[in-house]
Amino acid sequence: MAEINIKQVAKQFGGTHALHSIDLTIADQEFLVLLGASGCGKTTLLRIVAGLETATSGEVWIGGHRVDKLAPRDRGIAMVFQNYAVFPHLTVYENIAFGLRMAKLPQAEVDKRVNRTADLMHIENLLSRYSGQLSGGQRQRVAVARALATEPAVLLMDEPLSNLDALLRMEMRAELKTVLAESKTTTIYVTHDQVEAMSMADRIAIVNEGRIVQAASAVEVYRNPAEHFVGSFIGNPPMNFLDATALGDGWWDVAGTRIKGPSVKQNKLQFGIRPEDISVHSPKTSNPQDSPSATIRVLEPLGSHLLASCKVDNQMLRVVLDSDASVKAGDPLHWSPVADRIRWFDPATALAIL
Amino acid sequence: MYSRKLPYLLLLPSALFLCVFFLYPFVLVAWQAFVTDTGELTSEYFMEMATHWKFNTALINTLLLALAVVPFQIVLALYMATLVNGMKRGRDLILYIWTIPLGISDLAAGIIWLAIFEQTGFLNSFMQSLGFIEEPIGFLGYQNKGTIFVAIMLAEIWRATAIVLVILVAGMGLIPKEYYEAAEVFGASRWKQFTRITLPMLKPSLQTAMILRVILAFEVFAVVVALGGTNLPVLMGEIYTWQYDLRDSSVAAAYALVVLAISIGFTLLIMWGLRTPKGARV
Numbered sequence A: 001m002a003e004i005n006i007k008q009v010a011k012q013f014g015g016t017h018a019l020h021s022i023d024l025t026i027a028d029q030e031f032l033v034l035l036g037a038s039g040c041g042k043t044t045l046l047r048i049v050a051g052l053e054t055a056t057s058g059e060v061w062i063g064g065h066r067v068d069k070l071a072p073r074d075r076g077i078a079m080v081f082q083n084y085a086v087f088p089h090l091t092v093y094e095n096i097a098f099g100l101r102m103a104k105l106p107q108a109e110v111d112k113r114v115n116r117t118a119d120l121m122h123i124e125n126l127l128s129r130y131s132g133q134l135s136g137g138q139r140q141r142v143a144v145a146r147a148l149a150t151e152p153a154v155l156l157m158d159e160p161l162s163n164l165d166a167l168l169r170m171e172m173r174a175e176l177k178t179v180l181a182e183s184k185t186t187t188i189y190v191t192h193d194q195v196e197a198m199s200m201a202d203r204i205a206i207v208n209e210g211r212i213v214q215a216a217s218a219v220e221v222y223r224n225p226a227e228h229f230v231g232s233f234i235g236n237p238p239m240n241f242l243d244a245t246a247l248g249d250g251w252w253d254v255a256g257t258r259i260k261g262p263s264v265k266q267n268k269l270q271f272g273i274r275p276e277d278i279s280v281h282s283p284k285t286s287n288p289q290d291s292p293s294a295t296i297r298v299l300e301p302l303g304s305h306l307l308a309s310c311k312v313d314n315q316m317l318r319v320v321l322d323s324d325a326s327v328k329a330g331d332p333l334h335w336s337p338v339a340d341r342i343r344w345f346d347p348a349t350a351l352a353i354l
Numbered sequence B: 001m002y003s004r005k006l007p008y009l010l011l012l013p014s015a016l017f018l019c020v021f022f023l024y025p026f027v028l029v030a031w032q033a034f035v036t037d038t039g040e041l042t043s044e045y046f047m048e049m050a051t052h053w054k055f056n057t058a059l060i061n062t063l064l065l066a067l068a069v070v071p072f073q074i075v076l077a078l079y080m081a082t083l084v085n086g087m088k089r090g091r092d093l094i095l096y097i098w099t100i101p102l103g104i105s106d107l108a109a110g111i112i113w114l115a116i117f118e119q120t121g122f123l124n125s126f127m128q129s130l131g132f133i134e135e136p137i138g139f140l141g142y143q144n145k146g147t148i149f150v151a152i153m154l155a156e157i158w159r160a161t162a163i164v165l166v167i168l169v170a171g172m173g174l175i176p177k178e179y180y181e182a183a184e185v186f187g188a189s190r191w192k193q194f195t196r197i198t199l200p201m202l203k204p205s206l207q208t209a210m211i212l213r214v215i216l217a218f219e220v221f222a223v224v225v226a227l228g229g230t231n232l233p234v235l236m237g238e239i240y241t242w243q244y245d246l247r248d249s250s251v252a253a254a255y256a257l258v259v260l261a262i263s264i265g266f267t268l269l270i271m272w273g274l275r276t277p278k279g280a281r282v
């Protein structure tokens, strides 16, 4: 059992706040992804859990024990470092075996585990090499293998696939997910790649400027962003946001159209809709009242679909169109949101209105 | 005119300098050791050197001193360097203090320790004033070869550990912190981190420090003269004696070549012992 509890952890480097009071619980055997832009504090949080950095305040619990005061080696963790930290004076084999040797495992067991994890990471033919003879991507896989080999209760991974090329990354993603699902490991996985996050995570914690703004399943953070930031960060292209003005009785004016929304006392809200949650009508069938018109500015044929960037009421609106839609730049586009996919945000707090 | 020749051109003066002031005298010395006045090749001088009653003693004393002093210095310097590197504040100050003996010549160092150990020295007057002893002890008398040896050891360790320390501190500073973090996370204790990360990654510095120290240890002279006079013959002292007292520069040259051979031998041994495996980077 290795549940991880992070309680009100804050970290300051000199005057800069890297983390503001983080509260997060990672269930036993859960795969949690910390997702956020570069510099938002992901590595810092991971290093605090590992014990390589001391929190300015707050507590870290692993498996029901408070570990703040424990040395990293006493926390029962393994880690993949963002900069790999593959030992240059040891062969790939000895690198992977490092944790096992420290645990004084018998040679037969060391051999078995090194070979298995090396196979898994496709580095079985590099075992006798030194890290100076490896590419960045290979080194990264050695770092992952070294962590997996120890079969830890808690696995901390800091952007472990960032340096692999796209195809290999996709393959490794799937393999890691399978392996970690079979092992009983609790994993915290740091990435800035949302596709990686969505595809692997049981739960995604989205970090922004040292705060966790939402921690939920991939579908949930995608469908129901808790903050404006989440909507604009998750999704490619991100969620559309348009200004909405109150018309009374829960009706809102969005780019010249009446749309039913929440009954709140604010005068202004933000209306959010995903580009694929917009339906498009031919001009004849549509009623201008409930189908606002936008002007197509740029069309990007992306194969599976056609992405149209439009202007509506002087605001940007991206719409996903069928790949064989016959439109061109400058055309008007009559659109309407899929009603149950509309999200509303308070412009003052940037929080979603439920 | 930057070209491939330029570096060689720039190195030429120093190469010439070395040839004139090192290679040429070396050839002269070798000539003196192997060739008689009449121009015949001979091993007569080596025979004379080796059969002299002080040769074996001098050789053994020199080797024993090096063996007693250098490993101790390496271990001590490793320990001191670890302490210095672990310090957050005052690191530079401690380093300056520890390296003060570096600024003292070996003869001066020998005299300082002589002032401690001689019959009227600090040690005797200190023990006398505390009532431990009635009469001053002749630590450095000819019948006390053991204490002379220990006194020389102490003086050498005091005098020349700092140079090892400086090299090792610089070398340790170059080892990235991330390797210690990785070792720590994967269960390495402090001691294991030292043996599995620090030592192997410090090999180039250790190599430099050991070669430097071993070569200097085989050339030990002034400290021995100051503390032991002629009671503890060493190779360098014999060279001096043959050259200036016995006025036989051929035998002195033979001695010099022995010192050179031992130095080269140990240098090769250290380089081999601390080699980095092919492909490994430290």
Ligand SMILES: Nc1ncnc2c1ncn2[C@@H]1O[C@H](COP(=O)(O)OP(=O)(O)O)[C@@H](O)[C@H]1O
Pocket: A013, A018, A036, A037, A038, A039, A040, A041, A042, A043, A044, A045
């Ligand atoms: N050792 C440090 N000293 C000072 N500032 C740091 C240190 N480590 C990280 N920071 C700062 O903390 C913030 C978060 O960094 P980090 O956790 O590395 O971000 P991420 O991993 O999400 O890219 C950054 O602004 C970074 O500059």
Ligand SMILES: [Mg+2]
Pocket: A039, A042, A043, A044, A082, A158
């Ligand atoms: Mg990072």
